[in-house]
Amino acid sequence: MSPSYNDMDDDPQPTGTLALQTLSMPVDTNPNGDIFAGWLLSQMDIAGAIIAQEVAKGRVTTVAVGSMAFLRPVPVGAQVSCYVETLETGRSSITTLVEVWQKEIATGAMAKITEGEFVYVAIDSNGRTRPINCG
Ligand SMILES: CC(=O)SCCNC(=O)CCNC(=O)[C@H](O)C(C)(C)COP(=O)(O)OP(=O)(O)OC[C@H]1O[C@@H](n2cnc3c(N)ncnc32)[C@H](O)[C@@H]1OP(=O)(O)O
Numbered sequence: 001m002s003p004s005y006n007d008m009d010d011d012p013q014p015t016g017t018l019a020l021q022t023l024s025m026p027v028d029t030n031p032n033g034d035i036f037a038g039w040l041l042s043q044m045d046i047a048g049a050i051i052a053q054e055v056a057k058g059r060v061t062t063v064a065v066g067s068m069a070f071l072r073p074v075p076v077g078a079q080v081s082c083y084v085e086t087l088e089t090g091r092s093s094i095t096t097l098v099e100v101w102q103k104e105i106a107t108g109a110m111a112k113i114t115e116g117e118f119v120y121v122a123i124d125s126n127g128r129t130r131p132i133n134c135g
Helices: 005-010 036-054
Strands: 019-024 060-065 079-089 095-101 110-122
Touching: 019 036, 036 060, 036 079, 036 095, 036 110
Parallel strands: none
Antiparallel strands: 019 079, 060 110, 079 095, 095 110
């Protein structure tokens, strides 16, 4: 079950492996001048895939994304970090929890932006599902 908006903000520290860290850029803004959700989703998908392909020891593709809530706007120039925890490994699938955190550079304070489940499937060179333990 997905965490509620409040549950998500209760946890003061990131969980999982730091898989991706970047800066939000002006090109990624919405009409309000903040970063648009699609950019964050893209970063999360990449971060989850980085960890999933390590687990799968090869190529993966995204098969499902869970529901998400965005807790606060991300400004341009923010240091954005994606942390990934592997929740479950099936025959060919890897379920990950991807958390997005923003670091306030002046104080070092961390604030969670969002989190979501991303499910990947190990695939072969033809894009067909392959069992994870077969490399
Ligand atoms: C459309 C896009 O461009 S989205 C962006 C990139 N993603 C893609 O292109 C993926 C497009 N989808 C596909 O190519 C295919 O659906 C594949 C290769 C991911 C899976 O093919 P399928 O024939 O459906 O595989 P299959 O039914 O064997 O399921 C494979 C695994 O995925 C899991 N799975 C399939 N659908 C879902 C789902 N909606 N949610 C969670 N897990 C799922 C299955 O439980 C199974 O897990 P397991 O092997 O660990 O038990």
